Amino acid sequence: MNKLQQAIAMLHEVDSEAGRSGDRSRIHPAARLFVNVLFILLTVSFHKYNMMGLLSMGLYLLITGIWEELSFLKGLKRIRYILFLIALLGMANLFFDRNIIFQFGSMNITGGMISMATLFIKGVFTVYAAYFLLMETGIEGSCAALGSFGIPKGGVTVVLLTYRYLILLLKEVQRMLQAYQLRAPGQKGIHIRAWGSFVGLLLLRTMERGKDVYDSMLLRGYGGEGLWKEAGSRQISSGLSVVYAAAWTLALGALRVFPVFQIAGSLFG
Amino acid sequence: MHMADALIAPAVAGTMYLCSGAAAGYSVKKVRQLSEPEKIPVMGVMGAFVFASQMINFTIPGTGSSGHLCGGMLLSAILGPEAGFLTMIGVLFIQSLLFADGGVLALGANVWNMAFYGCFLGGGIIWKQFMKKGMSGKKIVAASITGCILTLQLGAFSVTLETFFSGITELPFFVFLAAMQPIHLAIGLVEGLITSAVLVFIYEARPEMLWGYHINDSGKGKLSRKKTAAVLALSALIIGGAVSLTASAYPDGLEWSMEKAAGTAELEAEGKLYDKAAGVQEAVALLPDYQFRGKESAAGTSVSGILGAAVVTAVCISGCYALKLFGKRKETELKPEKGKKGHE
Incomplete structure (x- = not known):
């Protein structure tokens, strides 16, 4: 599957997952956004050598993933987008930080090894958090959350429209690329001679479409209000949302402050 | 150049959110002042366009590799810097959620590194200065290449600084800088060429779509041969x-x-x-x-x-x-x- 097909599949997956009913969708997207951002914030705040503390934050992902019935495998696949930069910076730690922290059998474990591992764990956890947020709320829910946090309407509408028209344009690009490849078999990418005309034509058609979109929005009574409000307010329970946010804030705070794994280990030790 | 959440410290992320937030607040105010309600859907569709066109690989002759479009510069050249900046925020937000390309916490930093420089420096200053005395194909090429190279260099420099201040890697600052800048010089050049090819096409087909174009621009302000020769001679002398x-x-x-x-x-x-x-x-x-x-x-x-x-x-x-x-x-x-x- 190429990049375009993957992107189109991802959009379809988000739309189908985010539309699920039940208790889970009764929580306001703003509460979910708050909890996820708090989780990411606390996760990245761990010291580079505090691997055990960091691992305990994984409990949030484990519970959320099971409760929301989300795929851990699909989430893990997304790490590849940031893997290069993480690997570049993480590998450097191996060479520049050679302080021996402890010994594992006859093997010296250096600070660089631990900091590289924590960097990877942070990368995986934060990617999962963003994936879970998307799958729990969808883009419309995320826009509703942004709106309730006071982000200007114009900005949120742009995000929502970008997402809505993304699938159309991705399919358009796919068609154009297919037509191009049929006329230029075996050629990788777009030839320099067609750079301007290929994307330029797509741009012209896009602008025409933008105008048509605006005209049809006006005909349907658009007056500049946020398009996400309706989508974000279905079946929402304010009480449940507040309890959800408060409970997770306390739990995440506890995971950040107390060495949960060590405490659990000492019970058996 | 997308920063991941794991690569940024909360303090740095917060600072970058403040910087990008200030630029976004200014942009929202400016777009409101323009009072062009039809621009909002166009911004949305243009955001989708940039996203989709970044999926296209452009073959770089003689290298076997490929390049992508420079979103910030292109959006500014069409929508203007403020609207372009807001559109880029939308694109980066969706990229961080949908493809984990960047992160929710690092969004402020990514907006600054990619959208701020691309739109305000590339579009607001470089594009504007080049087109001050009228538009022409050569000026579009020069503005696009200069803009893309400069904005990518600044973006790469910011990534290095943010990483350094985050303290997540033992890689020395200058080693990381020496790795980032040359790579992004080459990327900037290629992105500039692709962006200029698209903008020149638009200039030939529908020039009124470009930001800062006026009807009496056609033919005016083109660089004459004498001027070009004089500039080249002066550069050679220096x-x-x-x-x-x-x-x-x-x-x-x-x-x-x-x-x-x-x-x-x-x-x-x-x-x-x-x-x-x-x-x-x-x-x-x-x-x-x-x-x-x-x-x-x-x-x-x-x-x-x-x-x-x-x-x-x-x-x-x-x-x-x-x-x-x-x-x-x-x-x-x-x-x-x-x-x-x-x-x-």
């Missing part, structure tokens, strides 16, 4: 005369490799033919080793730089005219004479 003085005294890559392999940077060759060739070179060279004969001075280096630039230019121009003349002759030979039929 580079050959002044910048050459700062040239490194250390051996270049080839000399360094030879020194390592053979113990000397200049290999000695023996034989009559070599001696004769060396003699001819000694007699003919006006400024041997970039100096006046028998003297070592800064003036010698400058004069050799300027003279070298002048000689190379003269050779190039003569070569071009010779090729043109040859081409014309060939063309006349192929054309049937007037009054004669092609097939008799």
Whole structure:
């Protein structure tokens, strides 16, 4: 599957997952956004050598993933987008930080090894958090959350429209690329001679479409209000949302402050 | 260049959110002042366009690799810097959620590194300055390439700074900087070429779509040959005369490799033919080793730089005219004479 097909599949997956009913969708997207951002914030705040503390934050992902019935495998696949930069910076730690922290059998474990591992764990956890947020709320829910946090309407509408028209344009690009490849078999990418005309034509058609979109929005009574409000307010329970946010804030705070794994280990030790 | 959440410290992320938030607040105010409600859907569709077009691989001739479009510069050239900036925020937000390309916490930093420089510096300053006295294809190419290179360099520099202040890697600041800047110089050049190709196409087809275009722009403000020649001559004088003085005294890559392999940077060759060739070179060279004969001075280096630039230019121009003349002759030979039929 190429990049375009993957992107189109991802959009379809988000739309189908985010539309699920039940208790889970009764929580306001703003509460979910708050909890996820708090989780990411606390996760990245761990010291580079505090691997055990960091691992305990994984409990949030484990519970959320099971409760929301989300795929851990699909989430893990997304790490590849940031893997290069993480690997570049993480590998450097191996060479520049050679302080021996402890010994594992006859093997010296250096600070660089631990900091590289924590960097990877942070990368995986934060990617999962963003994936879970998307799958729990969808883009419309995320826009509703942004709106309730006071982000200007114009900005949120742009995000929502970008997402809505993304699938159309991705399919358009796919068609154009297919037509191009049929006329230029075996050629990788777009030839320099067609750079301007290929994307330029797509741009012209896009602008025409933008105008048509605006005209049809006006005909349907658009007056500049946020398009996400309706989508974000279905079946929402304010009480449940507040309890959800408060409970997770306390739990995440506890995971950040107390060495949960060590405490659990000492019970058996 | 997308920063991931794992690579940024909360304090740095917060600072970058504040910086990007201030720029976003300013942009929202400006877009509202323009009072163009039809711009919002166009911004949305343009955001989707940038996202989709970044999925296209553009083959870079002779390298086997491919490049992508520079979103910030392109959006600013069409929507203006403020609307372009808001659109880029939308694109980056969706990228971080949908594809984990960037992160929710690092969004402020990514907006600053990619959207702020691309839209406000690339569009608001560079594009605006180039198009001040009218638009032309050459100016679009120059503005796009200059804009993309500069904005990517600044973006890469910001990534290095943010990583350094986050303290997540032991990689020394200058080592990381030395890895980031040259890569992004090449990427900037390629992105600039792609962006300019698209914008020139738009300029030829629908110039009124470009930001800062006026109806009476057509033909006005094009760089004349004389002006272009004057700018090139001035650049040659500055580079050959002044910048050459700062040239490194250390051996270049080839000399360094030879020194390592053979113990000397200049290999000695023996034989009559070599001696004769060396003699001819000694007699003919006006400024041997970039100096006046028998003297070592800064003036010698400058004069050799300027003279070298002048000689190379003269050779190039003569070569071009010779090729043109040859081409014309060939063309006349192929054309049937007037009054004669092609097939008799």
